[in-house]
Amino acid sequence: MFFFYRILSNLVLFLSPIIILIRLLKKKEHPIRFKEKIGFYSKKKIKGKLLWFHGASVGEILSVVPLIEKLEKNKKIRQILITSNTLSSSKILLKLKLKKTVHQFFPIDTNYNTKKFLKYWDPSMAIFIDSEIWPNMIKNVKKRSIPLMLINARITDKSYKRWKIFPLFAKNLFKNFDICLAASLKSKKLLKSLGAKKIEYIGNLKFIQSEKSTDSLNNNIGKFFFSKKTWCASSTHQAEESMCANVHKKLKIKYKNLVTIIIPRHIDRTNEIIKETKKLGLKIHIHESKTKIDNKTDIYLVNSFGQTKSFFKICKTVFLGGSMIKHGGQNPLEAARYGCQILHGPNIWNFKEIYNLLQAHGCSNTIRNIKELSNGVEKILNNKNNSKSLELQIRILGKKILKSSLNKINFYINK
Secondary structure, X not given: OHHXXXXXXXXXXXXXXXXXXXXXXXXXXXXXXXXXXXXXXXXOOOOOOEXXXXXXXXXXXXXXXXXXXXXXXXXXXXXXXXXXXXXXXXXXXXXXXXXXXXXXXXXXXXXXXXXXXXXXXXXXXXXXXXXXXOHHHHHHXXXXXXXXXXXXXXXXXXXXXXXXXXXXXXHHHHOOOOEEEEOOHHHHHHHHHHOOOOEEEOOOHHHOOOOOOOOOOOHHHHHHHHOOEEEEEEEEOOOHHHHHHHHHHHHHOOOOOEEEEEEEOOHHHHHHHHHHHHHOOOOEEEOOOOOOOOOOOOEEEOOOOOOHHHHHHHOOEEEEOXXXXXXXXXXXXXXXXXXXXXXXXXXXXXXXXXXXXXXXOOOEEEOOOHHHHHHHHHHHHHHOOOOHHHHHHHHHHHHHHHHHHHHHHHXXXXX
């Protein structure tokens, strides 16, 4: 199976000029830095111990920022490298202005590319985040005897079923990790079945709060929302935005100063969402627009990354997307950390353990259709109740997870 994977990855490399060109036209690639994916690096390696983190995109990278903030203070570490696959994640890291940390795009996973990457960066330790499994890179990391860790390890039922189609291939990959820190008890069980050797359950890294902020609202925007009744639909997917817009239209009859904030999971769908909203006769304002916010705005569309914290601070009623469709939900921890009351659809299997915690504190409710969402939003708008005890519990748990994760990383750094 590994032989066929290498043929497939080489085919991807062969087709990469076409793939990258299409992505450039869609503005999904950096016009210059895309070359990092084929082995032309834009940053220099500093002599000394380098710690390498890799995550797929924004969510995975943000989950390790609190760890990196602490690790930057470690004098033994000269440089921290973060790799990811998406342009959005690179923009988020740029805002953070970390001192020792540099970002590069993850190379196309061929044998040649990964060997070139490891020779150039020569990491003292490799830390993969969530469910990032790249066969050629993993094999070549182990050939160089580099400690390899999988943190916040998350295996969904869907990905588990895929891996079990090729059980020997899965076992030969997962056994290479020196340690896997599972994000949930369920993931711990599935990792063991897939062949991982050493697995520990510490908890989900998203319980941890970063010391840095990637977002802030200017005074004019803050004043606008202060004078309104607001609720937020965050991490929405296709079909969920129109559902939320219809809820707004229904509630607007009763609440004349209502504003609905929509933060889509994929901002490249902005134009599509604008069209859907205008069909309903609703007035929409785009977050990155230079124009003044019209006082009659119905929908405030956030078309930039790293803004959710600011809106959760001012808006305590949140619908979490990816849950009305068969996606498995989005992580509700950030909203819960700011004391928000959370509404979600029935499809939340990716974060079941976290939602169980929220439900136990009375901080989340399941809705199944537009009518239930409308009723849920209206109820919370009138109640404005949030759970300070849950916020405190999340902070305490986050500190514990941070400390345990740092201890595990430091163990391998000091070996």
